[in-house]
Amino acid sequence: MSKTKTSLKISGLSKRYGDFVALAPTNIDVAQGEFLTLLGPSGSGKTTLLSLIAGLAQPDEGQMLIDGADATRSAPYERDIGMVFQNYALFPHMTVEDNIAFPLRMRRQEQASIGRRVAQALEMIRLPHVAKRYPRELSGGQQQRIALARCMVYRPSIILMDEPLGALDKKLRDQMQLEIKRIHRELGTTIVYVTHDQEEAMTMSDRICLMNGGRIEQLGTPADLYFRPRTLFVADFLGESNLLPGTIAQVDADGVQVALNGSEITARGVSNGAALARGHAVRVMVRPQNLNVSSAAPAPGQLSGQLMDIMITGSLTKLYLQAPQQAQPIVAAFPTCQSAERYEAGQTLSLHWHANDAVVIAE
Template sequence: MTKANGAPLVVFESVDKVYDGMTKVVDDLNLRIEQGEFLTLLGPSGSGKTTTLMMLAGFEAPTKGNILFDGAPLNNVPTYKRDFGIVFQNYALFPHMTVAENLAFPLRMRRIGKSDIEARVQRTLSMVKLDALKDRMPTQLSGGQQQRVALARALVFEPRMVLMDEPLGALDKQLREHMQLEIKRLHEELGIAMLYVTHDQSEALTMSDRIAVFDEGRIQQIGPPRDVYARPQTTFVASFMGENNRLDGTVNATQGRDVSVQMNANGPPIRAMQAGDAVQAGETVTLMVRPESIRISHADGADNSFDGRIEEVVYHGDHVRLGIAVDGVGTLVARHPVSEAGTEFTPGDTVPVSWSAQQMHAFAGSSPSNPSNGD
């Protein structure tokens, strides 16, 4: 839940960032970050998300436009005077200092008294559950422990905001998922604003109050995780936020947001819901439906219900991934939970498939290529 309270904490006003006088990596960015919210910038490599964070931190300067912090211009304020804690993927710990000394460093730079430094360091180490490791050197810590120290150092001087750039990228999957929950816990406990950069969709969905999906220097969509995932406004967002089946067809008719689409001359009509720009009869559209939305049954009240032939079965532990050919429609991928009855599937089997129009989105134009979800 966004913790907005009055004026936003950060505002980007028509911000551009151009490199070499030609390459525009951030293009007319207008963005508000609310007091106390956890906002994630999500996108593929080169989409502008890290550059946006670096401009806010002061490591890069906008080519055009303004950045405001608490209503005051930030463009000409040096990095060390901005009240931000910053966490990077490589931790950036001082190798010659103990854990406690690493945390004390930003306090000494701010000329905090010795007794206050000791109290703040102890309090912050307790917060990240590293009390017992305060006298260790960074080389004596695991990757997850080093990341906790880096996070604690960003919090110890009680900043107004914390900026994090791919902070969990170097951790293994299990530890990364654990740290996601720890960071979310700290955010809820402290109530300070956090700006988080990642290319990991699952990470963004797990942690965020809002997600801003970037591509080619622009925000393609911004909103709560559930809205961005379940109601994408562009084919890029639909493709980048998890797996989607994509089919091209021609609109037969529209009624409000409801559309009827013909896949080919002999195929059955398919019902879907318009997303993004409005479409009209006769126009080409791309239909997208997520694998988990396809039921292996003729579900009661389903808007789309067909028989299909299984072409591929892949076991994934908690679910099986099925490739299913539907005559006149195309090949669909479905995810079927192993916990449900009827999980023994064999290529060549005929199975019922169905999904609702609400779960299938119709976008103007033909199907795009898959966007990268690289670093």
Template sequence: MSSKLEAIGIAKRYGDSVALEPTDLAVQVGEFLTLLGPSGSGKTTLLQMISGLVAPSAGRIEIDGRDVTHVEPGKRGIGMVFQSYALFPHMSVWDNVAYGLRMRRKSREEVRAAVDDALAMVRMTDYAKRFPKELSGGQQQRIALARCFAYRPSVILLDEPLGALDKKLREHMQAEIRRLHKELGATFVYVTHDQDEALTLSDRICLMNQARIEQVGTPADLYDRPATRFAAGFIGHSNLLEGELDDTRGAGGEPILLAAGGRIPLPMSASVTPAMRHTLLVRPEAPRLVEPQSGFVDGTIADVVFFGSDTRVQLSMNDGSELTVRCERSLSPRVGDKVGLMWDPYRTTLLHA
């Protein structure tokens, strides 16, 4: 698959402040790539340099192999959707969607066909004559998307477009954006700080931290095989068990980690260094509750929280550390119960950074 968009050594400084370290990133044709990270990680800066709204201090941006680093935003063939919607309050929905096409001097027939098609795509045809103040937040977001989609850009940048919506509406709009991405076949670059949103929408996620890229991979890669401690902690809920290797190995020759007051077998493929302390990532859905002293570690149930689809159990381990487990609703754990925990070692990840 060929690259649609490439950032090559792109960097941004404001005086002595580094907004983005020199960065390389390739986005494939038709891909949905999400820039994910906390505030100040550099994700919005990178998006703004791709769009042309911010000039880089170093490096270059290429689209379809063409250097567009110094090309003005309106001539890059890029569509942009903002969190603020940026609709014109004095224009009808139809005219808001038509605005960009008119600025590109499309014919009246081309404008009419493109606007009607874009409104149908976001299921807002019946609202064409209304004004933004007459629309809900979700409807305004649909119009902002339609305005961007109307002239069919091959690259669409979305800067936290769902940030102002409530949880239920956000989830609905996520499904709509996934549908629209498939229909358009365009390359999407999406900025968010919401990990659930990134996992839901993305073909790949570019996780950013402290003005640089931490890890790039599929949602499953980042969730199941985080490369660093930061990645493990930022994506999903993490149980991080710290300990040292035992001098002896398990019955099957597997390395044993002494952590959380127990003896924890590691995958045979785990790369271990005997002299080092190690950190093991155990996701909450991996362990199962067993009888005390029949698992890898033992603990006491400190709290039980009902989440609808499952139950979250907070455990105080024998060494004083804490660990969270997701249980099926059919189980009835009680605060104060002594339990053991066991899991498949291959559902864990040994972190090295």
């Protein structure tokens, strides 16, 4: 079986500004053709890492290999990297085709080759009809697609994208996510993408590198992070979740028994492989859509809560319930439909979920 080629290898890369650690020593291997998203809140280190990859900042320690060659101290133009920014960075005095052709002319490509590759790039982004227009004559989404075409026309080894859809409205942003994924599939280029938008990261990525405080909290597929978060930060940051405090009552082959509000709840997921023992303080993570509610009295192993509020968000209806000994409301979510059972504020409901949908996370 052939081994997947590594496009980008980061080993112990770090960056400080005085006493501030912008990026702690970091290790990441990015496979050729992979779509890796750097996700995290402001100040998490994702932009610092992207700047180090691009050569816009120099690391204090560590090494970076691009296609096997040491690029740790290389100038940006020596790295075979393309960049797409949030503000498009198109030349306003140039037509669309001249904007796309610019990096090829800087590399002294033959004119016949330039014309052919510009035409191919415009076909790839489905905008051949705007070749003679200027950036000011295009919509925001069209400008971003032109910026992407200009970046990919010279076929760099890696494309870096820094919040490229941040300036677009939600509907256009959703459309552009699908366009970028389509282009990525067709090109097979390695992409490292920076965003603070969780849904965007989940939608687009092969893997997500979730960062916090200059360090990697968890690196894995969207499903890894969503269904098996390793830390409370990951569980709380990525998607909506109920994090119910409890203590370990028993650990056996069927899973973990957790004492919650006087009931023992079974959870079959343990997030980080911690050696949990009786009496350990933990949180049980249950996603709102995995929590079932009923007006019937709670059975053994179920919780109960008083319905505080009902919110219709569009496709989802959310119930906010206050359970005894729980500081935060518990959220349940289900598809909005006319046939759903009707509940009223103040009503006491039972709460239950499948043991496979509950994940125990050590405090």
